[in-house]
Amino acid sequence: MDLEQQLAAFKVVPVIAINRAEDALPLASTLVENGLPCAEVTFRTDAACEAIRRIRAAHPQMLIGAGTVLTRDQVDQAIEAGVDFVVSPGFNPEIVSYCQRRGMPMVPGVNNPSLVEQAMAMGLKTLKFFPAEVSGGLGMIKAMAAVYPVRLMPTGGISPTNIKEYLAQPSVLCCGGTWIAPTKLIDEGNWEEIGRLVREAVSLVQQA
Numbered sequence: 001m002d003l004e005q006q007l008a009a010f011k012v013v014p015v016i017a018i019n020r021a022e023d024a025l026p027l028a029s030t031l032v033e034n035g036l037p038c039a040e041v042t043f044r045t046d047a048a049c050e051a052i053r054r055i056r057a058a059h060p061q062m063l064i065g066a067g068t069v070l071t072r073d074q075v076d077q078a079i080e081a082g083v084d085f086v087v088s089p090g091f092n093p094e095i096v097s098y099c100q101r102r103g104m105p106m107v108p109g110v111n112n113p114s115l116v117e118q119a120m121a122m123g124l125k126t127l128k129f130f131p132a133e134v135s136g137g138l139g140m141i142k143a144m145a146a147v148y149p150v151r152l153m154p155t156g157g158i159s160p161t162n163i164k165e166y167l168a169q170p171s172v173l174c175c176g177g178t179w180i181a182p183t184k185l186i187d188e189g190n191w192e193e194i195g196r197l198v199r200e201a202v203s204l205v206q207q208a
């Protein structure tokens with residue numbers, strides 16, 4: 001399966017900001033054991049790279065993305081750590097083209113028609129819609145779906161209360177969000193509550 005097919009199958013991607021690499025394996029096990037073997041580990045924390053490395057070694061089958069990738073150095077680090085794809089909050093043509101040169105699938109963030117067109121001009125068909133809720137949410141997605149043949153990964157403000165509405169849009173491939181594995185719960189080592197949130201998310205997307 002290519003990246004788009006895998007994201008479409010999961011329908012939801014937990015966005016992770018992890019402070020301690022030691023938490024990576026219990027977190028990954030919690031995701032896998034509760035039915036969601038995928039994660040976007042953001043480069044917002046220093047532990048991101050080592051966390052990805054550990055998760056990749058222990059769970060070779062997991063779909064792992066690097067999030068908040070803003071520089072070429074971070075692209076290199078993410079590839080070296082073993083990611084399957086790279087995500088950025090915004091659309092930076094330089095980083096997109098660097099990923100393309102390195103053969104690394106990239107999902108850049110867009111939130112308006114001009115950015116969608118620039119991403120399409122670079123051959124991209126799968127884009128993050130960020131920050132989803134404050135950028136017009138479902139209304140914006142529907143308006144853009146009328147004109148552009150792209151699939152979107154809305155992220156930013158997605159939660160159990162609105163994910164089913166987002167997934168009901170044919171142009172929405174999957175949703176991303178931090179609510180499934182919030183940093184506070186990771187810091188507390190509260191795998192039980194994260195497990196519950198994972199099961200809730202899996203059950204919601206199965207109904208969508």
Ligand SMILES: O=C(O)C(=O)C[C@H](O)[C@H](O)COP(=O)(O)O
Binds near residue numbers: 177179
């Ligand atoms: O780090 C990135 O690359 C981002 O694009 C930001 C995150 O995806 C959002 O912060 C998630 O938003 P919430 O789920 O509402 O917390």
